[in-house]
Every structure is written in C-alpha cells, then in structure tokens.
Amino acid sequence: MSRESFDVLIVGSGAAGLTAALNLAATRKVAVLSKGELGGGATEWAQGGIAAVLEEGDSFESHVRDTMIAGAGLNNLAVVEHVVSEAPAAIARLTELGVPFATEGGDLHLTREGGHSHRRIVHVADATGWAIQQALEKAAVAHPNITIIPDRVAIDLVTGRHAREFSTSGAVHGVYALNRGTKKVDVLTARATVLATGGAGRTYLYSTAPRGATGDGIAMAWRAGCRISNMEFMQFHPTCLYNLEVKNFLITEAVRGEGGILKNPKTGERFMPAYDERAELAPRDIVARAIDSEIKRDGLDYVWLDISHREPEFVKAHFPNIYEKLIGLGIDITREPIPVVPAQHYTCGGVLVDLDGRTDAPGLYAAGEVTQSGLHGANRLASNSLLECLVFGEGAARHIDAHWDSLPEPPPIRAWDESRVADSDEEVVIAQTWGEIRRFMWNYVGIVRTTKRLERAKHRIDLLRQEVADYYGHFRVTPDLIELRNLVEVADLIVRSALSRHESRGLHYTLDYPRMADKAVDTVLVP
Template sequence: MSDYDVLVIGTGAAGLTAALTLANCGKKVAVLAKGKLGGGATEWAQGGIAAVLEDEDSFDNHIKDTMVAGAGLPDRDVVEFVVERAPAAIARLAELGVPFNLDTDGDWHLTREGGHSHRRIVHVHDATGWAVAEALEKAAVMHDNITLLPNMVAIDLVQGRHLEDFSTSGEVYGCYAFNRGTREIETLCARATIMASGGAGRAYQFSTAPRGATGDGIAMAWRAGCRVSNMEFMQFHPTCLYNLQVKNFLITEAVRGEGGILINPESGERFMKNYDERLELAPRDIVARANDAEIKRDGLDYVHLDISHRGPEFVKEHFPTIYDKLIGLGIDITQEPIPVVPAQHYTCGGVVVDLDGKTDAPGLYAAGEVTMSGLHGANRLASNSLLECFVFGEAAANHICANWDDLPKARNVKAWDESRVTDSDEEVVIQQVWGEIRRFMWNFVGIVRTTKRLQRAKNRVDLLRKEVDEYYSNFRVTPDLIELRNLVEVADLIIRSALRRHESRGLHYTLDYPETDAEAVDTVLVP
C-alpha cells in the first residue's frame, strides 16, 4: 500500500494543473497516467484556449457566447467564474513556457472559432494542446513534491466498504489501480483524490477522443455514489478527417474560423447557408447536424471542407500540423478540399461538481471533461474545454489546501482480493462486447435520435451488462476488462439520460421531440 497526501487520476491539463498547485502548497502528490504520460485528450487539442485578451472584447461577450452555445443550460454563475479567470490562466501557462503565437507587435495572436462573437482563441499554431501538455509535464517532472505514475489503470475508488473495520461511509481514501508493468493491483491511499480522467468518447464507433477515453472516472464516481448529470449531451465535432487508413484525425475548428467553407461534393454547393445564418461559424451541434444531413440525404461518404482559397502561405503558416499530416496522405490542402465527417468529440456531461470541484463523495474532487461543472450546458463552446481544466484544476487544489484538516484519513485499507477469480481464457469476449457497444451507440444514440432507437440501445446495454458483470466476477482484471466494465456503465448513463429528455436542446436532437422546452433543466441521475 502506498500513502500520499493527494492522489490525482489523470495527467491532462486538469490533473497536472491541480498537481502543480497542490505541490506548490507543500502537498505530496501522486499522479496516475493510464498509459504513458501525455496520452490523454489535452495533447490532441488543436484549436486553443478561449479568453478575453483584447480591448474590443469583454467578459460579458464571452459569457453570452457560452450561454447561447449551451442552449440556455449553462449555469451563469459557473460561466462567470470560469470566464473571469481565463486571462490569469493564460498568463500562468505563458510563465510555464507555453509558446503562444504572438502578432508582429507582440500582442496575442487570436483566432476565432464557431459560436464566438470575437477573436479570443489564444493558440500555438494548430497544436496548442501538445504545447500545453509539454509545459505542464516538464514542470511536474521537475517538482520534488510530485510523483508521476505512468501505466497505472484505476479500477475503483477506496471507500468505507474497503476498510478492515467495514463502514457504510461514502468517504474516498484513494483508489485501487492495475500496474501494467508488474501486472499487480496496488492500493493507493490519500487524504484527497482528484478525478481528472477525461471523457467517454470511446463509447462511440467514430470519435476523435484518444484510445483511453472510456469514461473510467465517470463510472468510478457513479459506483462511489456520486450524481451524474447531462450525459445525453455528447458533442460531435463536425470535421473529422475521412480516411480509411487514418482514424480519428481532427480538423480543427480554427480552419472554419479562418475562412474554411463546407461544400457538398456532389452538388458543389456551399450548404451551410441552408442551415444557419452564421454559416460555418455556427455552433458545433448545428454544423455537425448539417454535415450529417447532407451525407445521409445524398448518400455521401463525406463532405468537403475547403481552405485552399486563403493561399498556400497562409494555410501552411496557420495549420502546419494539419498540412503536414494530410500531405503525407496525398491531400494538399493548399490546392484541394479536405474530406470530413462528424465524429464524437467531447463529453459535455459527467460527475456533478461545485465551484470548488467537490463531488458528492467526501474526499473526492473532479475537474475537466469528467465533470458536469455547469459550464457547457447542452453544447460546449469551442475552446472552453482546456480553459475549464485550468480553472477547476486550480480551484479543487486550492480548496484541498484550505480545508486540509477536514479531509478524511484512510485507515486499515484492505488489499485487493483475487482469491476467488482465475485468469481468463476468453479475451475475445471483451473485444466482441466492446465492438457491439460502440456500434449501437453510434447508430442508436448518435447525432439524431428517436425514442425507439434509444429503447433498443437500452435493451442491448442491459444484456451486455449481465455478460460483463459475470465476466468481471469470474476472471482477474486486465486493462481491457476494466475499460469494458466502465464503457458499459457510461453507455447506460448516456442512454438513460437521453430517454429522460423529452425535448431537443443543443446536442440532444430527437425526432420524437423536435421542439425546445421553455425552461432549461439539467438531467440528473442519482445512484
């Protein structure tokens, strides 16, 4: 058993921001990475970070854009809390060495993305997430109070039922984790635990999310007794590269922000004028549904995104990562359009937290995509996601430091018990069930939904849950089995949430309830 002051599950922007803040106030912090360091969603973020950084813009504008994109569902107090802390978050990142793009006069180079009324996206070319992750990881590695633990797959949170003197307490004392190196299960104890494990994109067949985005933190917190909210709002990015060899390569929102246009490859028509007056700069849910409608109506494999009219030098300077990637695939984006399709991109719902990042379970905090903080509502505004990670990662860490003496202390935690299970001889079952989940979630719980499709999905997930529970009870855990167990859980939470919402709002669009209710209400599931 290992003891730390604070345990952070996840090494993305939220987790490392929290870890650095805690370490600077003297806490000994262990940070778990599911695989290698830098394998999460932060590193994949191309676009940038939204912040009010020019005189022509204002906090009120950013707040309004966030509320509009979120279809009236964001919590205004939360939106104000995050937006007002954005400039300071950018300044801290710059101090850490993130090389944000600057104009020739030394001011921030700001771009614009869908749903934003002003240019307010600070960025590092088209690889902002990579630059942020590199700076945070470098700072964490150099800090004496931080221990980075790669290749540790969290299984479940440690609570009262795991103590030698069994109790019904919901307090969290750390977690059990599978060590990929030793193949052993370790007990990691801490006074406070921060869940920063990311979203649940891999519940879908087509997703821009990294391989590890299997909803682990959401499922673990749910099993620990925490409320989960707004899981029906799965954001589909309008423009994922369509390529049979390369999966999940995102074409950043900034391509449209800098003048990229969407074209039906069969008719040659710029079609967004038929869907929204904001054209390609409409919020993501609208653009994704438009792309989906064009593809389905005309039986297309993809639509075209064209930025070639901006000229070769402009395109190469603004989008070097995308240019290099696609030129290697035989697509010259300075001369021809990019074939794109919608793909699952972001989990807007998650574990319910307050402004301090606290969950319902004492001792458990959460930050980033794993949460439902109230910022995104029914649809995330572009580039608000990294911002949420920095603000809530710091908020959770500050609350832990300020309330240290009130946090629960672990006592006599039991070791993981494998005495009644054996090694599996049927690994194929895991891959089969995983594939089934991702297919029916894409087909039945995708961009456009119906009650009948959702009910079919619910029937399927109920059957698969029984299979997975039986498998989990009889065999030793493996990383794949841990992920599959969590995928079944989050798929069920998504479906249940979608069935409860009898309206179309933001990312949840159902043909059976196409109208939007006058009152915006969160969907809250209670364990």
C-alpha cells in the same frame, strides 16, 4: 501487491490533473496516476486553443453570453462568469511556464472559432494542447513533491466499504489500480483524491478522443455513490478527417474560422448557409447536424471542407500540422478540399461538481471533461474545455489546501481479493462486446435520435451488462476488461439520460421531441 500513501492522489495526467498537482505541490506530497505513458490523454490532442477575453472591444459579458447561447441556456451562470473571469490569469500562468503562444506585433495572436463573437482564441499554431501538455509535464516532473506513476489503470475508488473496519460514510480514500508491469492490483491511498480522467468518447464508433477515453472516472464515481449529470449531451465535432487508414484525426474548427467552407461533393455546392445564417461559423451541433443531413440525404461517405481559396502561405502558416499530416496522405489542402465526417468529440456531461470541484463523496474532487461543472450546458463552446481544466484544476487544489484539516487520514484498507478468479481464456469476448457497444451507440444514440432507437440501445446494454458483470466476476482484471466494464456503465448512463429528456436542446436532438422546452433543466441521475 503494493500499498502507497500520499497526501493527494490525482487520477489522470492531462491539463486538469497536472494543474491541480502543480498548485498543491508547494505544501503537499502529490501522486499523479497515468493510465499509460504520461500525457496519453486528450489534452495534447487539442488543436484549437484556449478562449480568453484579451482583445480590445471584447468583454467578459460577451464571452459569458456566447457560452450561454452555445449551451442553449442550460449553463450555470455563476460558473460561467467565474471561469470566464479567470481565463486571462490562466493564460498568464501558462506563459510563465513557457507555453509559446503565437504572437503578432508583440501581442498574443487571437483566432476566432464558431460561436464566438470576437477573436479570443489563444493558440500555438494548430497544436495548442500539445504545447500546454509539454509545459505542464516538464514542471511536474521537475517538482520534488510530485510523484508521477505511469501505467496504472484505476479500477475503483477506495471507500469506507473497503476499509478493514467497514464504514458507510461514503468518503473516498484513494483507488485500487492495476499495475500494467506486475499485473497486480495496488492500493493507493490519500486524504484527497482528484478525478481528472477525461471523457467517454470511446463509447462511440467514430471519435476524436484518445484510445483511453472510456469514461473511467465517470463510472468509478457513479459506483462510489456520486450523482452524474447531462450525459445525453455528447458533442460531435463536425470535421474529422475521413480516411480509412487514419482514424480520429481532427480538422480544427479554426479552419472554418479562417474562411474554410463546407461543400457537398455530389453537387460541389456550399450548403451551410441553407441551414444557418452564421453558415460555417454556427455552433458545432448545428454544423454537425447539417453535415449528417447532407450525408444521409445523398448517401455520401463524407463532405468537403475547402480552404484552398486562401493563399497557400497563409494556410501553411496557420495550420502547419494539418498541412503536413494531409500532404503525407496525398491531400494538398492549399489546392484541394479535405474529406470530413462528424465524430464524437467531447463529453459535456459527467460527475456533478461545485465551483470548488467537489463531488458528492467527501474527499473526492474532479476537474475537466470528467465533470459536469455547469460551464458547458447543452453544448460546449469551442476552446472553453482547456480553460475549464485549468480553472477547476486550480480551484480543486485551492479548496483541498484550505480545508486540509477537515480531510480524514485514510483508514487501513483491505487488499484486492483475487482468490476466486482465474486468468481469462476468452479475450475475444471483450473485443466483441466493445465493438458491439460502439456500433449501436453510433447508430442509435448519435447526432439525431429517436425514442425507439434509444430503447433498442437500452435493451442491448441491459443484456451486455449482465455478460460483462459475469465475466468480471470470474476472471482476473486486465486493462481491456476494466475499460469494457466502464464503457457499459457509461453507455447506460448516456442512454438513460437521453430517454429522460423530452425535448431537443443543444447536442440532444430527437425526432420525437423536436421542440425545445420552455424551461432548461439538468438531467441528474442518482445512484
């Protein structure tokens, strides 16, 4: 087992983690932990772009209003105003790092997405996240004060309970992480730890999230004593490609922003105007529920998204990656519709943080999809997610730097104890349990919910938690076991949050409480 110590430890190597690292590296020795290869997270999967007020006639007030409307009034106004006002500067810094944002006549080209009242999405064709990830990685790898540590799967946060001299301070001093190469558990300590581990999409059967989005940071923070908030608000992207070979390929919202229309394949007719006056440009939760309704009513496998009425050159120029990918699957989007289904897309809840990214645990910060910062409320507005990563990644770095002297040096930490466990001889248990969770979460805790379905899910989770805890106590940790333990924890947090909300608001829609309550109140779970 190895022990390493740094000034700051960042768990996660996407936009939030690398932004924090680059902002700290001028004065601190920073380590960035990656679960697999660098950049295996959700950032590089983001097709759409970043929302920022840059168009003449647009305003911060308008962006704030659009965010609050999408979030069904559950957003924290002070946080929304702060993030929106920081957006233009965040774009400028990415441009300096070399992100090749699309331009038109010398100005940034802005596209529009559902829920936005103006064109304000800065993008790199339909691969914005990938371009941002590349620029951040290049800068981080080149920085002498940043150490990238790939192939480390974080197991748990190191707290005073793990110190040689036991402490109940609740402070976080780093992480225990499984080294995929040596198969040993390393202790990595630091004066400040930043969670940038992304969301929990893999709790669901169909998800656009990367394979590693198993809610690790949320589960670790919960076990370390942090409050978790608004986990019932799971965003389902309305348009994921329906293809039995290719799982989780997203068809960006911008396809609808540029004129794509949704049709019922049985009737061939457009259906969105019957559900909402904004039609295809309604917020994601409304579009996803409409598609879900069409699919369930007519027993469909998918609906059609059709942009074939636009000029072929326009379609190819705006959506080159989608065009190429689908041509390879035998679908020419300039001539025919795309089969799409909703899929879990974004975790709006998470670890409760303040404007500086601070959690309840001293020394522990968090940024990005792992958090509930108050920005998204009950439903995230399109292209506000990368923006949140950039603003909170930088904010956490700034607060760590400004309060450095108040962060204690980590105490001596006990080694990981493997003296009472053996190698597993029944890995099949993990695959079986993982599949079971994802299937009942999709069927019982999906786009439309009922109390009875939620209670069924809770009953199953309680049984599985016992099984997983028993398994975890007897066998050596593996990456799959670590993720399964976190998945069960996060599924429980989602279901408990959903059961406690007796209304339908934003992404949480229940047939038992179809009306929205007069007062918007966050769900907060306390460990």
